[in-house]
Amino acid sequence: MAVFMDLSIQSVEKKKLESIIETAAHLGYSAVAVNHVANFEKETKKEIAKPLCHEELFEGALPIVQGTTKPVKIVTRLTIVASDPSHCTEMRTTSQRTKLYDVVSVFPKTEKLFHTACLNLDVDLICINVTEKQPFYFKRAAVNAAISRGIYFELVYTPAIRDSTMRRYTISNALALMQSCKGKNIIISSGAEKPLELRGPYDIANLGLLFGLSEAGAKAAVSTNCRAVILHGATRKTAFGVIYTMPRDEQEDKRETTAPASKRSRTEAV
Numbered sequence: 001m002a003v004f005m006d007l008s009i010q011s012v013e014k015k016k017l018e019s020i021i022e023t024a025a026h027l028g029y030s031a032v033a034v035n036h037v038a039n040f041e042k043e044t045k046k047e048i049a050k051p052l053c054h055e056e057l058f059e060g061a062l063p064i065v066q067g068t069t070k071p072v073k074i075v076t077r078l079t080i081v082a083s084d085p086s087h088c089t090e091m092r093t094t095s096q097r098t099k100l101y102d103v104v105s106v107f108p109k110t111e112k113l114f115h116t117a118c119l120n121l122d123v124d125l126i127c128i129n130v131t132e133k134q135p136f137y138f139k140r141a142a143v144n145a146a147i148s149r150g151i152y153f154e155l156v157y158t159p160a161i162r163d164s165t166m167r168r169y170t171i172s173n174a175l176a177l178m179q180s181c182k183g184k185n186i187i188i189s190s191g192a193e194k195p196l197e198l199r200g201p202y203d204i205a206n207l208g209l210l211f212g213l214s215e216a217g218a219k220a221a222v223s224t225n226c227r228a229v230i231l232h233g234a235t236r237k238t239a240f241g242v243i244y245t246m247p248r249d250e251q252e253d254k255r256e257t258t259a260p261a262s263k264r265s266r267t268e269a270v
Contacts, residue, residue: 002219004201005226007033007077007103007125008156008189011052016194018057021072023195025063031073031226033103035191039081048097051076075102075230079127083109103233105154111136118146124233125187127154128177130170138180147185150232152225153177156191157199157207171210178212186213187229188221 009020009032017034024032038048053076062071078101098104105125108114117126119142126146128134146153155174159166177186188208192198199207201222208218 002201002223003030003227004028004222005031005033005230006190006192006198006222007075007187007226007229008035008154008191009033010191010193011036012193014057019195020192020198021057021074022063023198025065025072027198027200028066029072029201030065030068030070031075031230033075033077033189035077035079036101037079037081040083048078048080050097051078051101077101077103077105079105079107079125081107081109082113084113099237101233103229104236109135115139115142118142118149118151122236123151124229124236125152125154127156128173130156130173131159131166132169134169134173134176138177140180143177143180147181150228152185152187152229152232153181155186155188155211155221157188157204158191158193158197161197161199174211183213183217185225186211186217186221187225188218 006024006029009017009024011017011034012020021032021034034052036049036051057074062074064070065072078098103124104122105127106113106117106121106123107127107129108117109129114126114136117123143153155170155177157170160170161167186208188204188211190198190204204222205215205218208221209215211218213221
């Protein structure tokens with residue numbers, strides 16, 4: 001059985017947020033991310049607030065996921081809206097605060113920052129603009145670099161529900177992204193600010209077909225890919241390096257064992 005997740009529930013007032021999470025659990029989502037947005041484009045004082053823990057939301061037990069006996073899992077997420085290279089500097093200098101979040105994402109507003117996010121920034125998600133026409137092209141080299149680093153791209157569907165014009169932009173920008181990423185490393189989130197904006201996971205998987213995803217890719221966009229984002233965030237917070245091992249060439253081992261003793265000793269000395 002697939003484990004469905006929604007990694008973008010907007011951080012609104014407490015009562016409304018509780019209602020959104022309860023609705024998500026009722027729709028079958030096993031995990032949700034409460035998204036705190038730090039808009040460095042508009043805010044003069046660039047500070048990142050502490051994440052809201054689920055104990056502050058639900059005084060009692062967490063809502064039970066529909067069809068299971070397990071409570072919904074709540075993770076914390078930070079999204080930084082950036083339009084200037086200095087915003088990336090702020091992001092690095094506040095890394096101790098970003099480590100408090102389970103998932104860190106960036107919403108680049110310019111092509112230069114998009115490339116920087118793909119190549120250099122230590123993030124888990126890159127948000128794609130769906131509320132207006134994409135101001136730049138997605139270059140395949142940058143997108144492939146992000147994929148190789150384990151970074152995922154996020155498409156939000158709520159704007160498509162609210163407005164017909166935004167619906168065209170959402171589909172158009174999604175199709176443009178698919179041409180570069182070939183359907184790899186995509187997640188689809190709600191970005192919901194109220195319960196009525198949530199849709200069931202199978203409805204979202206069908207929406208993924210409109211975005212140019214395959215049937216398997218559309219289902220992964222609300223399940224396994226979301227889990228990979230959370231694991232990438234856990235690795236980002238804890239890992240200091242990666243050891244890569246590879247088997248030695250069998251022919252090379254054979255040459256070493258069959259070489260004369262005098263030759264092996266000279267080779268070892270060198």
